[in-house]
Each structure stands twice: as C-alpha cells, then as structure tokens.
Amino acid sequence: MDQDVLDEGWTLTAVAATLPPGLPAGLAQRLRAGVPARVPGTTHTDLLAAGLVPDPDGREGDLAWMNRVDWVYARLLTTGPAAPDERVDLVLEGVDTVATIYLGSTLLASTANQHRTYRIDLREHLHGDPQLLRVELASALTHAEAEEARLGPRPRVHPQPFPLVRKMARSFGRDREPGLQTAGLWRPVRVERWRVARLATVRPLVTVEPDGTARVQVHVDVERSGLTGGHVPLVVAARVAGAETVAEVHAGALRTTARLEVPHAPLWWPAGHGAQPLHDLHVELRAADPGAPAGPRGTGPPLGCWSRRIGFRTVELDTAPDDQGSAFTLRVNGRSVSVRGAGWVPDDHLLTRVTRTRLARRLDQALGARLNLLRVRGSGIYESQDFYELCDERGLLVWQDFLLACAAYPEESPLREEIEAEAREHVARLTPHPSLVVWNGGDEYLWAYRDRGWHRELDGRTWGRRYATEVLPAVVAELDPTRPYVVNSPSSPGFDVDDVHPNDLDHGTHHHGEVGSCLGDTAYRDEVPRFCADLGFPGPPTWATLQRAVRASDRAVVGAPAGLDDRLWAAQLTQARAVRGGIEHHRSWWPTTAGVIVRQLNDCRPVTSSSAIDGDGRPKPLWWAMRAAFAERLVTVQPRDGRETLVAVNDTPVLWKAVAVLERQTLEGHLLARTELPLTVGAWSVGTFPIAATLRTPGDATREVLVVTLDGRRAAHTWVEDVDLALDPAPYDARVHPVQDGYHVEVTARSLARDLTLLVDRVDPAASVDAALVTLPAGATTTFRVRSTEVLDPTTLVAPPVLRSANDLVVPARAAGAAGAAGP
Template structure:
C-alpha cells in the first residue's frame, strides 16, 4: 500500500483571478486572515465585518505529482476526510464527487483519471447560505433554531443551520460568534494498492469476567483478486493466526480470541486506564502485505435505569462498578477547528485530569472531535459522553437528509468505537425537552408556532431521526454501549413522563433556574436530579484575555465591545445583579473581572457539592462548560487561551475523589464525607473553628472509616453551640481529612455571605522554595489570586488564608521546554473592592 498526502493548496473567491496560498487542513476564514484580507474576527466587533465570507463561493486547487509506482497500483483511492460542506470535486477536469456533509468521509477510486506526473485537483465550495436559503422559502417551514444568529448573518429570521450537516455552532450560539466556514478541514490523501486494503478494524467484546475476556477481531478489507493468506493478530503478548480465503471485492473476516486474566480499562480515580498494544496484519506466503496498529481497552459499560423508591436510576456502571461521573461539557476549542493543535487538546485533557474530572460530554452543537481528543481521553481515563451533532432545533425528515445523517452516523460510530473512553451515545442536545410533544404547555414554546399538520410532521421527523436511525446505527455498530435519544430526557415512555421538564426522579437534567431563571445559588441545594448533565453560571475571562479583543477605551461591561463578547443577551447585567447579592462591590473594571470569577466559582461549588452529597440518588454532575471557542464572557471554567478561571480551581477541590463537604441547614452544619473510590478508607477528621485573626477557638479530631463509593454525614453541629458567644461574622469553620499524617482535603465554611465579611487590609506574601511557592498573609485574606506571566496553572488558586497559615503551591507550565523562571504575584479580594 502506498499513501500520499495532497499538499500545496491555493484558494480564491470563485469570481477572482488571483490564486493565493492556502493552508490545508484549514478554512476560508483562516486563509483570508493569513493574507490580511480580513481582520481578526475575534477582535472588537470584527465578527460583523466578515459575514460576507459565507455568502460567496470559494475554490481550492492543488497541483501534485504522482510517480509511476503509485500510478501503477490496481486501485487508487482519493480520500477526503473532511469537506466543509457543499463541495464539488474535479480531478484533471473530471467531476468525481459532490459532497454535502462536513462529518462524512468520502472515498473515490480515481484509477481511471490519475496521471503519471502532474495532476490537478480542484474543489468548488458553494456558499452554505446561498445553498440553503431557498429551502426555508420553498419548504414552508422556518425551523425553531433559536441559537442560529441569523440577524448578525444578515438573514433576518431565516434559520439555515438545520439544513446543513455542518457544525451548528458555526451559525452562532449564546457563547460563540457566527462564523460560517467553508474549506478542507481534514487531510486529503491518495491511497494506492494492488493486493488488499483494510477498510475497518474493530475488536468486539463478547464476554468479560475477572478470569477472561472473550473478544472478536472484525476486519473489513478489500481484495483486488481472490487470494489465500492469513490474518495475524498481535494482542499484547499473545498472537492469533487465522487462515482466510478472500474473494475479489469486499470481505469481512472475524477472528475470535480470549485474553486470560485481562487488565481492564478504568476511568480516572477507579484504576489504571490500561490499553493493550494491538497489531493486525495480512500475510501471504510469509510476506506481510498489509499491517496496522492500534490500542485497545477492555471494559464493560452499562447505563443503569432501574425502578426505585424515587423514580428510576440513571447512572453508568464501568466494569460492574457504579461510577459517579464528574466533569464538564466540552465545546469545540476554536471557531476555526483546524487551529486546534495537539498541544491545545493535551492542555484541555490534562486540565480535566488535574481538576479530578472523570467525564467530558462532547456536546451536540459542535463537532465529532479529532482522534487526538479521544486518544488522550483513553490515555488518561476520561469517560466521554458523545452526542451526535444535533442541538436545540427540530430537523428535516426528508429521505435525502435522513440517508445523509445515517451514513454520517455510521462513519462516526465506526471511527469512534475503537476508543474505550466513549461510553454513552446521545442523539441530541435539548430537543425532546424543548419540543415537549406530550405536554402542551411544556417546552420552549416551539410547537405552538405551527399548525397541527406541521406539528405532526416535525415530531414524526424527530422520531425517525433520534428514535429510529441513530438508535439502529448504535445497536448495529456499538451493541455493548448505551444510546440515549436526547439530553435531557426523563424516560422513554412516549407520554408526559418522557420529558425532562424540571427536576424529576428519573433521567438526566439540565438545570438552568440559576442563571436563566434568576434563582439564587441556594436553589442548587434543593434541585437535584438523578444525573445533572448541564447547569452553569457565567464569568468574564481574566484581564490578559480581555486585552486580546479590546482597547482600554472598551474597559466597561456596558461598552459595545464587551457587550459584543457576551452572546447571552443581558448576561453582563445578570452577572452584576448576582454579584450585588453575594459579593462586595469591585473597585474597577479589572477587579470586576476577578470578582465575576469568584462569583462563578461560589455558585458552581454549591451545585457540584450538593449533587455529590446526594449520592447515590444523584450519580453525575457535568457543569456547563469546560472551554471556549473564542475570548468571551461565558460559562466556561477555562478561557479560550486555556487560562484556568476560579471555577476550574474550585472544581478541582469539589471533585476530589475523597472529600468533605459542608452543608448549612436549619441552624445546623452537616459535614459530609464523600468517596468515589472502590475501597473503604481509614482517616482522621479534624473539625476546627478559628477566629478570622487566626485564633483557634475549637478543635475536635476523630478517627473515621469513609465508606467506599458513598456519601455520608460524619459530623453534625448546632451552629449556636459550636461557635458559642463568638460573632458569626468573625469565625470560620475548617474541616480537614487526614490520612497517614497527610492532609488529603480541607473545606472551609463561613456563617455569613462573603459580601458581609469584614475584610482587613491583608498583605499577602510569596516566597520561593526551588520549584514551589509558599503563600502567607499577615491578616485574613479571602480568595487569594496568584498570577504569573507564563501560561499554565497553579496547583491551587483563589484560596483563603488565616494569619499564621501557609499554602504551598506549584506551577505547571503549558510549554515544558520553557525554562523561564516565573515570577508569582498575589492579591486577595480586599485589593479588589471599593473601600
């Protein structure tokens, strides 16, 4: 087999005569940006000035040479791994392909049209706007795609995103810009062969026990002619060989084998994410004609939905063990996905691991992620909840659209099923709850806009797509993995009990009454479902990030630029309103950015820890959202440049595998010990009360056994008895878990809101000790904020200190080769407030 990449691309607007160098993989926007033909769409309000790009056609071409060895192969496939989106492809003036799906892989045998020597490949990309705009008019249905920012796109109320099988967020979202791309977004390659070629390699799991794993190697291969040979499997240290007779054309070979005493793939926190090295080869007359290598993890996964006293459970079992899923929702890391490098993926996954997460949900309005993403999740034991790419609207149900989606699903499921980390497939984001077919007054008010016949059609189309096609594809290609038609969804009952309207005792929940519903943070404690797959609160990025899209004249949350980088309507004002309730007034713009992050962290801490305290009733908490696709005010815990916000540091504390959580309720404090590990743990629990000037007022230390994989109240105190005559505003409750003389968790609790705390003018000091930094303060300091001029993250940040305490932190650099000696600065909340 011979492979050759197609490189040296040029592009132009279709009506232009000037060809310019193009980067492939890439997009029209990034190529225009490289040639200074547009300004950076992320700066200021420049997004508005590039809306013309998606309304014209573009052409890409490559002139490449093919040598005689490749040209002589019996079969020469030209493979397009990703074309965005409406493209016609010509090879040496011969039309060879018309594509209409960003998420599909297209393969064309071009043997008859390839030349020895020079060849030319030309790809015409039709404007996705011009291609689809008539469908709204001719079809008579304007679909309810609320996040499609058609106004900014100059289309009025015409929502076009539903027609194109491309990333929905390209058309705008309530955290992202409208940048509707075109281009060659994945590699193009020639593959020539004269004997056989692997089309697909899959290791199917039949049975698993502690003693053995019964597996089946399934190979799809194409043979140019009839031949006899042997398939050779090297799985870890064992070798399996099967004699096969291949017919001309497509063949499927199965090779059953057993692994004795298998090492299992576990998620982070439960065990080692072991993967076996696998090599598959086809051999004829002792000559290896073809081979391929991959890694494989052995594991079982089950979505458990059992009736119980509360309703119906919703949790995952991994290798027979219940898993409390902790993590966040993932969106694409850039509006221009081809700019996302391996190092950016590594930073995201390592940030998830460092924050004690064990799951990321690949949300359905983005893309099926690059293989690098899933390989990193496999390597680090991060479970993946994988949405299909459908979100927040109804979709067409005509035969061409459904056939297109079915092939898309087959392509993506077959690509991603090799990854042990992918444990749950989900049809779409929020459509079932938004439409709410069986509750007339439920949902987002969509169905009331249509007449009875249209409503009937839209629901029938929905069921065909999400209850038929995607269900059937997953059952066929990943029979051992669960499929869930929509998130959120209460149950599959085909009546009013199906829809996740509010917090129910079944299914998964998107809880947005805090933020969209303007409810206080305390509402998180009372609204806990079986699996909290979305909830969130916004903050601004750090000033260093804001500086990348503003000038100092824009430094006000009500400025045009700051409002443009807030895609959720009145979001900036909503942050301010919540801040007035919970935090002291900030002294200036930079301080407001800091305070917004502290606010976000406090709110989501309430949510995460409430969810975990309710274990096993609740068995999952995934906040919205992990990351950003551009620099913006959003719900993310890590901004576009990968800077951790206060929330990400808080998530690290609230996601600890063994931790304490403090609940104040009805004049009492309940101290919970929560464990996600699979064995009991012997610890000491220290409960202390300090005055804010550092005086120890009360202390109790007791031995305790924390039960495996459970949540339990370990201490309970009546507040008035605990603090006695001391003023609530002047004391702090400190709880600590100690194992083998090492502190493994510490949680603090104040008996009044942060806003009411009297903050002294603390001086925070930083001392270096080789690779560590020792933080101290002369007075009580709240939410100490460490900064440095190097990209990376601290082991802890936004923490409180009493006088006499010290905090030892380390710093992880993004660039491991950066030997720059960093300088760490520290401030605290008192430095940020108006006095």
C-alpha cells in the same frame, strides 16, 4: 497500498460573483487572483497566512462577509493511470462543507456534510497527463437557507439555520461562539493506489468475562477492486496481547470476524480507579492460500494493515427503576463510577489549528481539575484520533454526543441519509477506544420540544424525534453493542418524551438550564437529580487573555475604567463559587446523584462563557473551584432536613477513617465552641454526620464561621452570604520570597480571608501558580508557589489587582450600600 498526501500545491480563490461590493479593491483583487493554500486548512487560515484578514478573535463581525462567499481550492493532480488490476482512489477525510469536486471537466462528486469521509474512484478519469483537481465550495449559510425554504423553518436557539446543513453548529455562533462559517478541506486529502482488496473498516468490540478473559471480536469490512479481486479468497490475521487468530473472507464476500481471547486480561480503568494498560491490536489483510495444511493462510505482500491500541474493560449504564425513580449510574468493569465531568468543545474555532500537543495540554488540565470524564458536546465535531487516543492514555472517559443540538432537525432526504451515514462512520471509527463509554443521541432537543412550544411552531413538520429514538440507536446496536446509548441529554430513559419530562429530576439525566441567566448561583442546592449532565455559570477570561484579544481601538473599554478590576474579579469569583457549590451539593448526594458534568472545560476563543479554561488556555478561577470540589476526598457542610450536616466524600478504594475537628469561631479567630468527631467512610462512599447544636447555631451569624478540618482538608461554613458578613477589608499579612523558578507568597490571616487568589497573569502572562480560592480562618497560613521567568516587583504580588479575596469585594460593596441607605 501506496499513498500520495495532497497537502501542498493548492490555491484558494474566491468566486468573484459572490464577493460583496464593499470590499477594498486590493483585497478583492487578491481573492479573485488566488492565494496559496494549505491542506488541511480553511479559507480563514489561508487568508490569515496570506495577511489578507485579521485574526478573528473578538472581531468576527469584520469577517462576516466571508459567510456568503463561494470558494475554489485547486491544484494539479499528476497521478498516472491505473494498471488493469489496480484501484486509484481520491480520499477526502473532511470537506467543509457544501462542495462539488472536479477533475478536469469531469464532475467527480458532490458533498454536503462536514462530518464525513469521501472516497472517489478515479480509474476512469486518469490518462497520464496532469489534470486540475478542483473543489468548489458553496456558502453553507446560503445552502442552509435554501433547504429551509424547501423544507420549512425549524425552531432553534440561534437565528441562522444551522440544523439544515451538516456543519458544526458552533460555526453559526452557537453558545457564544464566533459566527465564522469556515470553508475548506479541513482534514487530510490523499490519493491511494491499491490492488485486489483493501481494509475498509475494522471494528474491534471488547468484552470481559467474569473469569477475567477478554474477548475481542474484530469485525472487518473489505472493499474489492472490482477486477480480479472480486474472486480472490482473502485472509484476515489479527493479534493482540499475545493472542493471534486468522479469519477467512471467501471469494466474493466483503466481511468477516476474527475472534481473539486473552486470559487474565489486565483491565483498563478510568482515572482514579486503576491503571490504563493499552495493547496494540494489529490486523492484516492478505490473499489466501487455500492449500495450506493448517487452513487458509495469507500469501504474498499485505493488501492492507491496520493498527490501534485497545483496552480491556466493560461498560454499562444502570437505568433500572428504584423507589426514587430510575437510576443513571455508569459502571466500568462492574464498579459504579461517580462521574466528575466537564463538557468538551473544539479547542479553536479554526479547527485545523488544534494540534496533538495542544490537545495533550488541555487534557492534562482536565486531569489537573480532577475530572474523570469529558462530554464531547453535540454542537461541535467528532473529535480527531489524537483526542481519543490521549483520553485512552489518561483514563479520561468520553461521553460522545451525536451532532444534534438545541434545534429541530428535519427528517427528510437528504439530511436523514447524511446523519445516518456520518453516525455509521464515526461509531465504527471510535470502537477501538476504551475511553469512549456513552453514545448520546443529542443535546437538549427533546427537552426543547417539550418545553418551548415546538409542536405549535412546527405544525406537523418533522423535528428529529426519529433520529434519537430510531436511527441512532439502531446504528449503535448494529455497530457498537458494547456501549450504552442514551436517547438525549437530558432525558428520562425508558419513557417517551410526551409521557415523562426529559428533564425530570427523578429519572436519567438533568440539566440546570436557568442558573446564571434566570436563577441565582445557589439554585443548584434546590434539586437532587439522578445525574447532572449540565451545570454551568458564565464568567470572563483571564486578564492577560482579555488584553491580548481586545483591539487597540477598543482599549478604552478594557483599559482601566473605574472599578473594572473589581468587576472582572467579581464575575470570575461568582462563576467559580456557583459551580463549586453545585458540584459539592451533587457529590454529597452520591449514589442518588451518580455524577455531575460541568458545562464546559475549554473554550475556542477569548470570550465570557461557562468554560474553566479560557480561549488562550489559561485556567480561570473556575478551574481551581473544580479542582477543589472534585477532590477524591472532600469535606463539606451541606443542609439536611433544615440543619447543617457534615458530609465526607470518599471517592477512593481505601476506607477513610479519621477525626474531624469542628470549631465555631468569630471571624477574628476567637473560639466559641469545639468538638472532635470520629468518622469512618467506606470506599467509593459518602458519609453524613450530624453537627451538634452548639456548633451549628451561631450567636451572631454576621460575625461567626464554622471551620471543619479533616486530614489536612478544610471547610469554612458561614450562615449568611458574604455581603452580610462583617468581613475585615484587610484580613491578612503577606510576604514574598524569591526562589529559583519564581516566588513563594506566604499569606497569614488575621481574620477570615475568603477565596484568596493570586491572579499572576496580571504581572506575567506566562506565569503560573499552584493554588487559588484558598479560604483562611484567622491564624491560618498558606503559601502560593508562583512560577515565572520574569523579574517581578514583589509588592505587586501582594496587592490588588494581583492578590485578591472576596473580602475586598464585599467590604466596599457593603459600605456603598450603607452610604446609599443613609441618603444625602
């Protein structure tokens, strides 16, 4: 097979009739005349490269006019005519979104789905002369509005009709995303020339027998050229990990299955559970030689080759009924896995700017936060091959949503066929990846149907039930029966949405939908779900990201108004504490609660959101909270039956046997009561241990703290909220020591210092630090290691707004409250 990648030579022009009248004349003229375009790319990236529009970060409103414009991508195609036995295909891996495609004056195809690959047979249209290849892109918003007028309105969480077109929902401004409705050729375009037959899809399905033998069923679909190729018997040869096999494709047939066995297969494990060995699976298609003595063997040059790395592992989801409802426990290689997860969204709202290097950096940050699973959210995209390969390498499990989120979706044509077609493509595409462990039928739309009165608003119109309960599970059952399918998140497996609430605590998955909006940041403690699939709280980006993204004309808003430093720190700290508290609570209930997924790891732009990493890739305090709360070994104090209880979480394969030291102290460090508590916690287990009354009963709750130390880990528990504690406003001494690659900042507490954090981006946007949110009881010391290539003033590292704690928020707030209560 020969390929010609069509990445250069493109021009982007705007359809003049769709340009708004208020555009500057010079800009309108340039758009009508055309600008150079790059493929993969979008209208936004091409106009940015031409210097015609500003970067949309923080100013997407300035580019809203683009949402109504129609565009044309065009270039000359010089591909010669096809030989008598040859196919010539135009392959478009991603068209965003509503397009008509022409070669010269000939209409080749029409598309209306960002999430599909299109293959067009060009043989009849090639005559040897250069021809203009033209992709005309209509406004996706206008298309969706027309579909809504035809099919009737559907309830949704955002005003724009994103459920009516198969385009990334986040393009329409969902979940604090910018309303940037890109258009373009966002994945590669190429011309392929091939003869006889080609490999259309290869689906390796992996199972492992109890004796350790891995079985790989390689399901192969071929496409024949339609000429002599239809009568040629073919051979598929497959090999992996020392095993080889050959399978026949009889004359006229279009599929076969090659079966491989690997004895004593080295197992692939999630992060924290073992290694991630990957093995090259090679598949080759050739014409058969029926006369070969050992059966059919390929002769001649390869007709097609395919290669991916696979891993040997099993995955199952335990949803069996029990005396508490029904479980939701993920098992890999027969072992129950306590899920430590976060949601994943596209890492840039302009998708073509996301590189493999950028993805690797972000996934390393996921491992740094001690995650073992990422949930690809249904408001985004089916991610790139790079994403899943990098997850395979790192042992990061992937929970994959189908792209249906927070809306009612029509089940009429052509949307139904589009959703099924995209599902079939991506289920087949992603089968090689051992990291992929769950297919999920969509995000929150069963819950919304049940709780938001949709049945009255819909008045009998379709809303997507059949996608979740019929269409998508049928696709998974046919193409990927080795992985579990979940009807929706949240959902109660085995129950109809009308019978058992999809967000029932005792069944399946649960979302904490109101925390951070209607409920306070401690509301997580009120619930013990079987699996928490969405836990989040909003918080702002880091200071350096905020400064970079805010326009000069708005600097007065962000510059230095009174109290802004404190407000920013307070918002970040509140987010971190809320989620840390939720994680520790849920993990303390393992195995009843079998996992927790924080709403969002990453972000696509600099914005206040539930993410732990902001739009410029900087960790927010939440990232550090996740890192601490998701530790493989965790010590925490949790309520049980109205009493404080010591909980030790041991998410390792090794027995944890140690002695916990519990001290009730004054905030200034005076010892009031002390005990040593020997404890033993089994592998992959949680242990709960009662705390003596002398330790859990304070004399003065406003001036005391319970400090627990265990194997170098520390938990500090207070009986009242910080605002009611008699915290010292200046509770520590700090010193700075220059070192070769930056600075060491040594902090010693004279009184309880809560959540000490060095916000190093305030002095160097490129700086990093090795710890944050460190709570020190009186007398304790910690050292922050700051990496920076800049020469910094040491005094800036040990004072606000760089060195912060909860103390310097609480004490002024308490003083202000007291002054207000005293009156004038």
